[in-house]
Amino acid sequence: MSYLLPPVLFILCIVSMIIGHILFPINFFIQVPYNLFGVLLILIGGWATLQGARLFKIKGTTEMTFNEPDLLVTEGLYKRTRNPMYLGFLIMLLGLAVVLGSLSPFIVVVGFFIITNLWYIRFEERMLEKKFGETYRAYKKSVRRWL
Template sequence: MVKRIIYPPMWLVFGVCAIFACNEFYPGPRFTSHGSQAIGGVLLLAGLALLVVAGGLFKRAGTDLIPFRTVSALVTTGVYRFSRNPMYLGMAAILLGVAVTVGAATALLVPPLFMVIVEWRYIRPEEDLLRNLFPEEYPAYCARVRRWI
């Protein structure tokens, strides 16, 4: 298996840096207002909440939060009933919240780019791993719950 040195939270940090770089150097059209800042703040807080809740469910199940480490349980309860990847979804919501808050149109490109990177670098390989570890439960779970939302 490929060793992954850069973990998903680092991609979140890179994304936030990219958003601020877009805002500073290549903002494109601006859409700043009190309303957009409020919406951005709500998205950011919702993403943080999703990360905390999803991470708590992993901890409670006794499985590792770091991708491709010790996987001891398939978590399918709580927010995992609605998304197979709520932690990644939370990170994407944080990036979208930051992008909306800064109000630079080019910053809105970062969250979808993050989602593509995470899907190909982490989610797809994680799905293969889970399919091998839980050959009956995981395909049934995939049939019930979508990858993102």
């Protein structure tokens, strides 16, 4: 279980949201055309995720959660959020929940946030603090975890 990569969790969340929407729609509270706002959120989230990953590739460091990073990336979107890829995943899931328009997909979004915040990010923060020490602690103080 410790090697459930974030993109796999993201896909599992998408599948869970669609199944939950079909089997347990609970309440359709976002109607057409307002639910189409979710498409914009999906695009914004996809952009943030890709930009975060792109910067890792440019810098030549790993984007894999459980691998030790080669360097600390603090530019681009990383000036505004310490976790642009996770934030992008979260925004895309929120967008899908808005598109679907029922309550049950939002439960999955909250679950993704909790798992990411308590599991992936805490793991990464411990690893980064161990490797980069005071440099990471200073970055952590100046840049928020999410937004």
